[in-house]
Amino acid sequence: MSDVGSADTRDEEPPRRAVRLVFAYEGDEVRLLSRARIEKVLPQSDQSADALNFRGTWSEVRDADGVTLDRRVLVDPMPRDAEVFPEQLGEEISREPVERPSGVFTLLVPDLDGADHLAVLSNSPGQAGVRAAESGPTELVRVDLTTGGEAQP
Protein backbone atom coordinates (compact mmCIF):
# COMPACT_ATOMS: atom_id res chain seq x y z
CA MET A 1 0.00 0.00 0.00
CA SER A 2 1.25 3.47 -0.78
CA ASP A 3 1.55 6.17 1.82
CA VAL A 4 -1.95 7.53 1.39
CA GLY A 5 -1.94 10.03 4.22
CA SER A 6 -0.57 12.87 2.14
CA ALA A 7 -2.04 11.78 -1.14
CA ASP A 8 -5.37 13.64 -0.87
CA THR A 9 -5.52 16.64 -3.13
CA ARG A 10 -7.25 19.78 -1.88
CA ASP A 11 -8.19 21.51 -5.07
CA GLU A 12 -11.92 22.16 -4.67
CA GLU A 13 -12.85 23.50 -1.27
CA PRO A 14 -16.52 24.57 -1.29
CA PRO A 15 -17.42 28.00 0.09
CA ARG A 16 -18.04 27.76 3.83
CA ARG A 17 -19.55 31.17 4.47
CA ALA A 18 -23.28 31.86 4.36
CA VAL A 19 -25.73 34.60 5.24
CA ARG A 20 -28.97 33.92 7.07
CA LEU A 21 -31.74 36.41 6.44
CA VAL A 22 -35.06 36.52 8.24
CA PHE A 23 -37.95 38.41 6.68
CA ALA A 24 -41.38 39.40 7.93
CA TYR A 25 -44.30 39.84 5.55
CA GLU A 26 -47.76 41.28 5.84
CA GLY A 27 -49.92 41.25 2.73
CA ASP A 28 -47.49 42.09 -0.08
CA GLU A 29 -45.12 44.08 2.18
CA VAL A 30 -41.84 42.30 2.90
CA ARG A 31 -39.16 43.60 5.25
CA LEU A 32 -35.85 42.33 6.59
CA LEU A 33 -35.94 41.39 10.27
CA SER A 34 -32.35 40.23 10.74
CA ARG A 35 -29.30 38.92 9.00
CA ALA A 36 -26.22 37.15 10.25
CA ARG A 37 -23.08 35.77 8.68
CA ILE A 38 -22.40 32.16 9.63
CA GLU A 39 -20.00 29.39 8.69
CA LYS A 40 -21.94 26.81 6.69
CA VAL A 41 -21.68 24.74 3.52
CA LEU A 42 -24.97 25.04 1.63
CA PRO A 43 -26.70 22.76 -0.87
CA GLN A 44 -25.81 23.53 -4.46
CA SER A 45 -27.39 26.50 -6.22
CA ASP A 46 -30.60 25.93 -8.23
CA GLN A 47 -28.82 27.40 -11.24
CA SER A 48 -30.81 25.50 -13.83
CA ALA A 49 -31.36 27.63 -16.90
CA ASP A 50 -34.86 26.18 -16.91
CA ALA A 51 -35.71 27.92 -13.66
CA LEU A 52 -37.33 30.92 -15.29
CA ASN A 53 -39.65 28.73 -17.34
CA PHE A 54 -41.34 27.64 -14.13
CA ARG A 55 -43.80 29.41 -11.91
CA GLY A 56 -42.71 29.99 -8.37
CA THR A 57 -40.72 32.13 -5.96
CA TRP A 58 -36.95 32.18 -5.63
CA SER A 59 -33.98 34.15 -4.29
CA GLU A 60 -31.07 35.46 -6.32
CA VAL A 61 -27.69 36.68 -5.12
CA ARG A 62 -26.33 39.05 -7.77
CA ASP A 63 -23.16 40.99 -8.40
CA ALA A 64 -23.04 44.74 -9.00
CA ASP A 65 -23.74 44.20 -12.72
CA GLY A 66 -26.89 42.27 -11.93
CA VAL A 67 -25.42 38.90 -12.88
CA THR A 68 -26.98 36.06 -10.86
CA LEU A 69 -24.38 34.24 -8.76
CA ASP A 70 -26.76 31.98 -6.83
CA ARG A 71 -30.41 31.01 -7.17
CA ARG A 72 -32.57 29.16 -4.62
CA VAL A 73 -36.14 28.07 -5.12
CA LEU A 74 -38.48 28.91 -2.24
CA VAL A 75 -41.74 27.03 -1.83
CA ASP A 76 -44.53 29.46 -1.03
CA PRO A 77 -42.59 31.48 1.59
CA MET A 78 -45.51 33.90 2.09
CA PRO A 79 -48.58 31.69 1.98
CA ARG A 80 -52.07 33.15 1.79
CA ASP A 81 -53.52 30.02 3.27
CA ALA A 82 -52.90 27.53 6.05
CA GLU A 83 -52.52 23.79 5.79
CA VAL A 84 -54.95 21.89 8.03
CA PHE A 85 -54.23 18.30 9.01
CA PRO A 86 -56.60 15.43 9.75
CA GLU A 87 -56.40 13.61 13.04
CA GLN A 88 -56.62 10.23 11.32
CA LEU A 89 -53.73 9.21 9.08
CA GLY A 90 -54.75 8.82 5.46
CA GLU A 91 -57.62 11.31 5.62
CA GLU A 92 -57.56 14.55 3.65
CA ILE A 93 -55.10 17.33 4.37
CA SER A 94 -56.64 20.61 3.24
CA ARG A 95 -55.95 24.29 2.71
CA GLU A 96 -57.90 27.19 4.18
CA PRO A 97 -57.44 30.78 3.01
CA VAL A 98 -56.14 33.20 5.66
CA GLU A 99 -57.84 36.59 5.99
CA ARG A 100 -54.74 38.70 6.62
CA PRO A 101 -51.62 36.77 5.54
CA SER A 102 -48.62 37.62 7.69
CA GLY A 103 -45.62 35.81 9.07
CA VAL A 104 -41.91 35.26 8.70
CA PHE A 105 -39.57 33.25 6.52
CA THR A 106 -35.84 32.63 6.50
CA LEU A 107 -33.25 32.20 3.76
CA LEU A 108 -29.74 30.82 3.77
CA VAL A 109 -27.60 32.00 0.87
CA PRO A 110 -23.87 31.64 0.24
CA ASP A 111 -21.70 34.60 1.27
CA LEU A 112 -19.99 35.00 -2.10
CA ASP A 113 -17.11 37.23 -3.13
CA GLY A 114 -18.53 39.90 -5.42
CA ALA A 115 -22.07 39.60 -4.08
CA ASP A 116 -23.83 42.95 -4.20
CA HIS A 117 -27.45 42.28 -3.28
CA LEU A 118 -30.06 39.62 -2.71
CA ALA A 119 -33.47 39.73 -4.34
CA VAL A 120 -36.55 37.63 -3.71
CA LEU A 121 -38.52 37.23 -6.94
CA SER A 122 -41.79 35.61 -7.87
CA ASN A 123 -43.80 34.89 -11.00
CA SER A 124 -46.28 32.73 -9.10
CA PRO A 125 -49.86 33.69 -9.98
CA GLY A 126 -50.89 33.07 -6.37
CA GLN A 127 -48.24 35.24 -4.74
CA ALA A 128 -49.38 38.54 -3.23
CA GLY A 129 -47.89 41.56 -4.97
CA VAL A 130 -46.95 39.71 -8.16
CA ARG A 131 -47.82 41.32 -11.49
CA ALA A 132 -49.27 39.34 -14.39
CA ALA A 133 -46.78 36.62 -15.30
CA GLU A 134 -46.38 37.95 -18.85
CA SER A 135 -44.48 40.99 -17.56
CA GLY A 136 -41.75 38.85 -16.00
CA PRO A 137 -40.97 38.10 -12.38
CA THR A 138 -41.69 40.67 -9.69
CA GLU A 139 -38.99 41.62 -7.22
CA LEU A 140 -40.63 41.36 -3.79
CA VAL A 141 -37.70 42.56 -1.70
CA ARG A 142 -34.03 43.49 -2.16
CA VAL A 143 -31.25 43.47 0.46
CA ASP A 144 -27.85 45.15 0.10
CA LEU A 145 -25.20 42.52 0.80
CA THR A 146 -22.21 44.85 0.74
CA THR A 147 -22.85 46.15 4.24
CA GLY A 148 -23.89 44.82 7.59
CA GLY A 149 -23.99 41.22 8.62
CA GLU A 150 -25.06 41.71 12.19
CA ALA A 151 -28.60 41.28 13.38
CA GLN A 152 -30.64 44.35 12.61
CA PRO A 153 -33.53 45.34 14.85
Place this chain on the structure above:
Amino acid sequence: MTTSDGSVLGRTTIVDRGSPAECWNLVFLGDGYTSTQLAQYATDVNNAASVLLNTPPFNGRRAVINVFRVDVSSTDSGADDPVACGGSGAVRRTYFDATFCTNGIQRLLTVDAATALAVAGAQVPEFDAVLVIVNSTVYGGSGGAVGVFSLAGNATEIAIHELGHTAFGLADEYMYYRGCGSGETDRDHHPPVEPVEPNVTIASTRAGLKWRDLILSSTPVPTMSNPDCAQCDSRPSPVPTGTVGAFEGAHYAHCGAYRPEYGCKLLTLGTPFCAVCQRRIRQVLPTTVPHVRELRVAQAVKLVRGAGLVPKLVGPQQHGSWVWQQSPKAGAIVASGSTVTMRLRSGPIP
Protein backbone atom coordinates in the same frame (compact mmCIF):
# COMPACT_ATOMS: atom_id res chain seq x y z
CA MET B 1 -48.32 35.07 26.25
CA THR B 2 -44.86 36.49 25.42
CA THR B 3 -41.16 35.90 25.99
CA SER B 4 -41.63 37.33 29.50
CA ASP B 5 -43.53 34.12 30.22
CA GLY B 6 -40.50 31.89 30.40
CA SER B 7 -36.82 31.65 29.56
CA VAL B 8 -34.32 30.06 27.20
CA LEU B 9 -32.05 27.78 29.19
CA GLY B 10 -29.61 26.63 26.51
CA ARG B 11 -28.99 23.95 23.93
CA THR B 12 -28.15 20.27 24.08
CA THR B 13 -26.80 18.30 21.14
CA ILE B 14 -28.77 15.07 21.18
CA VAL B 15 -27.38 13.65 17.92
CA ASP B 16 -23.83 14.78 17.06
CA ARG B 17 -22.62 13.71 13.61
CA GLY B 18 -20.05 16.42 13.05
CA SER B 19 -19.51 20.10 12.47
CA PRO B 20 -22.78 22.08 12.22
CA ALA B 21 -21.11 23.95 9.37
CA GLU B 22 -21.19 20.76 7.31
CA CYS B 23 -24.10 18.69 8.65
CA TRP B 24 -27.85 19.24 8.28
CA ASN B 25 -29.04 20.65 11.59
CA LEU B 26 -32.51 20.05 13.01
CA VAL B 27 -33.46 22.15 16.02
CA PHE B 28 -36.28 21.33 18.42
CA LEU B 29 -37.88 24.00 20.57
CA GLY B 30 -40.55 23.40 23.18
CA ASP B 31 -43.50 25.54 24.23
CA GLY B 32 -45.80 25.18 27.21
CA TYR B 33 -43.35 23.14 29.26
CA THR B 34 -42.81 24.48 32.77
CA SER B 35 -39.37 24.21 34.33
CA THR B 36 -40.44 21.04 36.14
CA GLN B 37 -41.61 19.47 32.85
CA LEU B 38 -38.33 19.77 30.95
CA ALA B 39 -37.40 16.13 31.53
CA GLN B 40 -40.66 15.20 29.80
CA TYR B 41 -39.78 17.65 27.03
CA ALA B 42 -36.45 15.90 26.52
CA THR B 43 -38.25 12.58 26.17
CA ASP B 44 -40.76 14.10 23.74
CA VAL B 45 -37.93 15.48 21.59
CA ASN B 46 -36.15 12.12 21.58
CA ASN B 47 -39.34 10.40 20.46
CA ALA B 48 -40.00 12.87 17.64
CA ALA B 49 -36.36 12.78 16.48
CA SER B 50 -36.50 9.01 16.44
CA VAL B 51 -39.60 9.02 14.21
CA LEU B 52 -37.92 11.40 11.77
CA LEU B 53 -34.59 9.58 11.70
CA ASN B 54 -36.37 6.28 11.00
CA THR B 55 -38.35 7.78 8.09
CA PRO B 56 -36.91 7.12 4.61
CA PRO B 57 -34.84 8.74 3.21
CA PHE B 58 -33.61 10.31 6.47
CA ASN B 59 -32.75 6.86 7.83
CA GLY B 60 -30.20 6.46 5.04
CA ARG B 61 -28.56 9.81 5.77
CA ARG B 62 -28.29 9.69 9.56
CA ALA B 63 -24.54 10.20 9.23
CA VAL B 64 -25.09 13.84 8.23
CA ILE B 65 -27.99 14.87 10.49
CA ASN B 66 -27.36 16.68 13.78
CA VAL B 67 -30.25 17.11 16.19
CA PHE B 68 -30.34 19.86 18.81
CA ARG B 69 -32.74 20.40 21.68
CA VAL B 70 -33.15 23.94 22.95
CA ASP B 71 -34.60 23.98 26.46
CA VAL B 72 -37.18 26.70 26.90
CA SER B 73 -39.32 26.92 30.01
CA SER B 74 -42.75 28.50 30.13
CA THR B 75 -44.64 29.95 33.06
CA ASP B 76 -47.67 27.77 32.33
CA SER B 77 -48.16 24.32 30.89
CA GLY B 78 -49.98 23.74 27.58
CA ALA B 79 -51.33 26.15 24.99
CA ASP B 80 -54.18 28.62 24.52
CA ASP B 81 -57.34 26.75 23.52
CA PRO B 82 -59.99 29.35 22.59
CA VAL B 83 -63.68 28.59 23.12
CA ALA B 84 -64.40 30.15 19.71
CA CYS B 85 -63.29 26.85 18.16
CA GLY B 86 -64.91 24.66 20.77
CA GLY B 87 -61.78 24.54 22.92
CA SER B 88 -61.56 24.60 26.70
CA GLY B 89 -60.99 28.35 26.85
CA ALA B 90 -57.60 27.83 28.49
CA VAL B 91 -55.22 30.79 28.36
CA ARG B 92 -51.63 29.77 29.06
CA ARG B 93 -48.59 31.98 29.59
CA THR B 94 -45.96 30.38 27.33
CA TYR B 95 -42.71 31.57 25.79
CA PHE B 96 -43.69 31.14 22.13
CA ASP B 97 -47.38 31.90 22.76
CA ALA B 98 -48.72 28.64 21.29
CA THR B 99 -52.41 28.68 20.45
CA PHE B 100 -54.98 26.44 18.85
CA CYS B 101 -57.77 27.95 16.75
CA THR B 102 -55.55 30.11 14.57
CA ASN B 103 -57.65 31.62 11.79
CA GLY B 104 -60.69 30.09 13.47
CA ILE B 105 -59.53 26.50 12.86
CA GLN B 106 -59.26 24.38 16.01
CA ARG B 107 -56.45 22.09 14.78
CA LEU B 108 -54.38 24.99 13.48
CA LEU B 109 -51.82 25.18 16.30
CA THR B 110 -49.31 27.99 15.79
CA VAL B 111 -46.57 29.82 17.68
CA ASP B 112 -44.80 33.18 17.38
CA ALA B 113 -42.56 32.08 14.50
CA ALA B 114 -40.37 35.20 14.57
CA THR B 115 -39.44 34.48 18.18
CA ALA B 116 -38.87 30.81 17.38
CA LEU B 117 -36.49 31.67 14.52
CA ALA B 118 -34.66 34.20 16.70
CA VAL B 119 -34.16 31.68 19.51
CA ALA B 120 -33.08 28.94 17.09
CA GLY B 121 -30.65 31.31 15.37
CA ALA B 122 -29.13 32.42 18.66
CA GLN B 123 -28.73 28.86 19.98
CA VAL B 124 -27.82 27.04 16.75
CA PRO B 125 -26.77 29.62 14.14
CA GLU B 126 -26.32 26.90 11.49
CA PHE B 127 -29.87 25.52 11.81
CA ASP B 128 -31.54 24.08 8.70
CA ALA B 129 -34.99 23.39 10.14
CA VAL B 130 -36.87 24.29 13.31
CA LEU B 131 -39.64 22.23 14.88
CA VAL B 132 -41.65 23.36 17.91
CA ILE B 133 -43.24 20.74 20.16
CA VAL B 134 -46.21 22.09 22.06
CA ASN B 135 -46.96 20.44 25.39
CA SER B 136 -50.58 19.55 24.75
CA THR B 137 -52.28 16.26 23.97
CA VAL B 138 -54.91 18.05 21.87
CA TYR B 139 -54.29 17.29 18.18
CA GLY B 140 -52.84 20.16 16.19
CA GLY B 141 -50.01 21.57 14.16
CA SER B 142 -49.00 23.90 11.35
CA GLY B 143 -46.28 24.69 8.84
CA GLY B 144 -44.50 27.77 7.60
CA ALA B 145 -41.10 29.01 8.70
CA VAL B 146 -41.22 26.64 11.68
CA GLY B 147 -43.10 23.37 11.96
CA VAL B 148 -45.40 23.14 14.98
CA PHE B 149 -46.99 20.00 16.41
CA SER B 150 -48.58 18.79 19.62
CA LEU B 151 -48.16 15.55 21.55
CA ALA B 152 -51.31 13.93 20.15
CA GLY B 153 -50.76 10.62 18.37
CA ASN B 154 -49.55 11.04 14.77
CA ALA B 155 -48.89 14.78 15.14
CA THR B 156 -45.20 14.13 14.38
CA GLU B 157 -46.39 13.29 10.86
CA ILE B 158 -47.46 16.93 10.50
CA ALA B 159 -43.92 18.03 11.26
CA ILE B 160 -42.40 15.66 8.71
CA HIS B 161 -44.87 16.73 5.99
CA GLU B 162 -44.10 20.39 6.72
CA LEU B 163 -40.34 19.76 6.60
CA GLY B 164 -41.01 18.53 3.06
CA HIS B 165 -42.21 22.04 2.18
CA THR B 166 -39.97 24.26 4.27
CA ALA B 167 -36.65 22.46 4.22
CA PHE B 168 -36.83 20.49 0.98
CA GLY B 169 -38.95 22.54 -1.42
CA LEU B 170 -41.62 19.93 -2.09
CA ALA B 171 -45.15 20.73 -3.29
CA ASP B 172 -48.41 19.34 -1.96
CA GLU B 173 -49.50 16.41 -4.09
CA TYR B 174 -53.17 16.42 -3.14
CA MET B 175 -55.67 17.03 -5.94
CA TYR B 176 -58.01 19.49 -4.20
CA TYR B 177 -57.73 22.63 -2.10
CA ARG B 178 -60.37 22.57 0.64
CA GLY B 179 -61.29 18.92 0.17
CA CYS B 180 -62.75 16.45 -2.31
CA GLY B 181 -66.19 16.79 -0.80
CA SER B 182 -65.98 20.53 -0.15
CA GLY B 183 -68.06 21.49 -3.18
CA GLU B 184 -65.26 23.62 -4.59
CA THR B 185 -65.65 24.15 -8.34
CA ASP B 186 -62.42 25.98 -9.15
CA ARG B 187 -60.14 22.95 -8.84
CA ASP B 188 -61.13 21.00 -11.95
CA HIS B 189 -58.07 21.97 -14.02
CA HIS B 190 -54.56 23.04 -13.07
CA PRO B 191 -53.45 26.36 -14.60
CA PRO B 192 -51.25 25.76 -17.67
CA VAL B 193 -48.03 26.76 -15.91
CA GLU B 194 -45.29 24.42 -14.72
CA PRO B 195 -44.80 24.46 -10.94
CA VAL B 196 -41.21 24.93 -9.86
CA GLU B 197 -41.31 22.08 -7.33
CA PRO B 198 -39.71 18.78 -8.39
CA ASN B 199 -42.61 16.50 -7.39
CA VAL B 200 -45.54 17.89 -9.42
CA THR B 201 -45.84 18.69 -13.11
CA ILE B 202 -48.31 19.62 -15.82
CA ALA B 203 -46.46 17.39 -18.30
CA SER B 204 -48.32 14.25 -19.30
CA THR B 205 -45.78 12.66 -21.63
CA ARG B 206 -42.87 10.51 -20.57
CA ALA B 207 -40.32 12.84 -22.18
CA GLY B 208 -41.77 15.87 -20.39
CA LEU B 209 -41.75 14.47 -16.87
CA LYS B 210 -39.18 15.85 -14.44
CA TRP B 211 -38.77 12.38 -13.00
CA ARG B 212 -38.72 10.41 -16.29
CA ASP B 213 -35.45 8.70 -15.35
CA LEU B 214 -37.23 6.95 -12.46
CA ILE B 215 -40.03 5.44 -14.60
CA LEU B 216 -39.71 1.89 -15.90
CA SER B 217 -40.30 1.54 -19.63
CA SER B 218 -43.07 -0.96 -18.83
CA THR B 219 -45.06 1.62 -16.83
CA PRO B 220 -47.69 3.46 -18.90
CA VAL B 221 -47.60 7.29 -18.94
CA PRO B 222 -49.92 8.75 -17.83
CA THR B 223 -50.30 5.94 -15.35
CA MET B 224 -53.71 7.16 -14.18
CA SER B 225 -55.94 9.72 -15.89
CA ASN B 226 -58.92 11.24 -14.12
CA PRO B 227 -62.07 10.43 -16.13
CA ASP B 228 -64.13 13.18 -14.44
CA CYS B 229 -62.30 16.45 -13.84
CA ALA B 230 -65.22 17.75 -11.78
CA GLN B 231 -64.17 15.36 -8.99
CA CYS B 232 -61.18 13.81 -7.26
CA ASP B 233 -60.21 10.44 -8.73
CA SER B 234 -60.77 8.03 -5.84
CA ARG B 235 -60.17 4.78 -7.74
CA PRO B 236 -57.50 2.38 -6.49
CA SER B 237 -54.07 2.35 -8.11
CA PRO B 238 -53.79 0.25 -11.28
CA VAL B 239 -50.13 -0.48 -10.49
CA PRO B 240 -48.34 -1.89 -7.43
CA THR B 241 -47.48 0.43 -4.52
CA GLY B 242 -44.17 2.19 -5.13
CA THR B 243 -44.52 2.32 -8.92
CA VAL B 244 -43.25 5.64 -10.28
CA GLY B 245 -45.29 7.03 -13.17
CA ALA B 246 -47.61 9.99 -13.71
CA PHE B 247 -50.85 10.01 -11.71
CA GLU B 248 -53.33 12.73 -12.63
CA GLY B 249 -54.58 14.84 -9.75
CA ALA B 250 -51.99 16.90 -7.87
CA HIS B 251 -51.05 20.40 -6.70
CA TYR B 252 -54.65 21.33 -5.77
CA ALA B 253 -56.18 20.28 -9.12
CA HIS B 254 -58.32 17.29 -10.14
CA CYS B 255 -56.88 17.29 -13.67
CA GLY B 256 -53.98 18.73 -15.62
CA ALA B 257 -51.32 18.12 -12.96
CA TYR B 258 -49.52 14.89 -12.16
CA ARG B 259 -47.80 13.36 -9.14
CA PRO B 260 -45.06 10.73 -9.31
CA GLU B 261 -46.64 7.87 -7.32
CA TYR B 262 -50.15 6.91 -6.27
CA GLY B 263 -49.28 7.70 -2.64
CA CYS B 264 -46.84 10.03 -0.87
CA LYS B 265 -46.46 11.86 2.43
CA LEU B 266 -47.09 15.08 0.48
CA LEU B 267 -50.53 13.63 -0.33
CA THR B 268 -51.57 11.94 2.93
CA LEU B 269 -49.95 11.65 6.34
CA GLY B 270 -48.77 8.20 7.37
CA THR B 271 -47.63 7.33 3.83
CA PRO B 272 -43.92 7.10 2.89
CA PHE B 273 -42.38 9.86 0.78
CA CYS B 274 -42.54 8.83 -2.90
CA ALA B 275 -39.32 8.11 -4.80
CA VAL B 276 -39.19 11.60 -6.31
CA CYS B 277 -39.63 13.33 -2.96
CA GLN B 278 -37.03 11.03 -1.42
CA ARG B 279 -34.57 11.91 -4.15
CA ARG B 280 -35.14 15.63 -3.65
CA ILE B 281 -34.58 15.28 0.11
CA ARG B 282 -31.33 13.39 -0.52
CA GLN B 283 -30.24 16.13 -2.93
CA VAL B 284 -30.73 18.82 -0.29
CA LEU B 285 -29.12 16.87 2.56
CA PRO B 286 -25.33 16.76 2.61
CA THR B 287 -23.66 13.46 1.91
CA THR B 288 -20.57 11.54 3.00
CA VAL B 289 -17.68 11.08 0.55
CA PRO B 290 -17.00 7.35 0.07
CA HIS B 291 -13.54 5.81 0.28
CA VAL B 292 -12.47 5.15 -3.31
CA ARG B 293 -8.69 5.24 -3.18
CA GLU B 294 -7.00 2.16 -4.59
CA LEU B 295 -10.23 0.96 -6.15
CA ARG B 296 -10.67 0.25 -9.86
CA VAL B 297 -12.17 3.23 -11.63
CA ALA B 298 -15.52 1.60 -12.49
CA GLN B 299 -16.16 0.62 -8.88
CA ALA B 300 -15.05 4.04 -7.64
CA VAL B 301 -17.35 5.89 -10.05
CA LYS B 302 -20.28 3.69 -8.98
CA LEU B 303 -19.65 4.45 -5.30
CA VAL B 304 -19.30 8.20 -5.91
CA ARG B 305 -22.51 8.37 -7.95
CA GLY B 306 -24.29 6.23 -5.37
CA ALA B 307 -23.46 8.83 -2.72
CA GLY B 308 -25.08 11.56 -4.82
CA LEU B 309 -21.74 13.00 -5.95
CA VAL B 310 -20.23 13.73 -9.35
CA PRO B 311 -17.03 11.89 -10.34
CA LYS B 312 -14.23 13.81 -12.06
CA LEU B 313 -11.45 11.65 -13.45
CA VAL B 314 -7.94 12.99 -13.97
CA GLY B 315 -5.22 10.90 -15.63
CA PRO B 316 -5.12 7.74 -17.72
CA GLN B 317 -8.60 6.25 -18.22
CA GLN B 318 -7.92 2.80 -19.56
CA HIS B 319 -8.56 -0.78 -18.64
CA GLY B 320 -7.01 -1.34 -15.24
CA SER B 321 -6.96 2.32 -14.12
CA TRP B 322 -7.29 2.79 -10.41
CA VAL B 323 -7.73 5.73 -8.07
CA TRP B 324 -4.43 7.02 -6.74
CA GLN B 325 -5.72 10.14 -4.98
CA GLN B 326 -9.18 11.40 -4.09
CA SER B 327 -10.46 14.81 -3.07
CA PRO B 328 -12.32 15.45 -0.82
CA LYS B 329 -11.06 12.71 1.43
CA ALA B 330 -13.15 9.72 2.46
CA GLY B 331 -15.63 10.48 5.24
CA ALA B 332 -15.84 14.21 4.49
CA ILE B 333 -19.38 15.65 4.67
CA VAL B 334 -20.10 17.71 1.56
CA ALA B 335 -23.05 19.12 -0.37
CA SER B 336 -24.86 16.57 -2.53
CA GLY B 337 -23.90 17.02 -6.17
CA SER B 338 -20.36 18.06 -5.27
CA THR B 339 -17.48 16.89 -7.42
CA VAL B 340 -15.12 14.17 -6.24
CA THR B 341 -11.83 14.45 -8.09
CA MET B 342 -10.06 11.13 -8.62
CA ARG B 343 -6.50 11.10 -9.94
CA LEU B 344 -5.89 7.84 -11.73
CA ARG B 345 -2.95 5.56 -12.34
CA SER B 346 -2.80 2.45 -14.46
CA GLY B 347 -1.26 -0.90 -13.77
CA PRO B 348 -1.39 -3.02 -10.65
CA ILE B 349 -2.67 -1.51 -7.43
CA PRO B 350 0.22 -1.48 -4.92
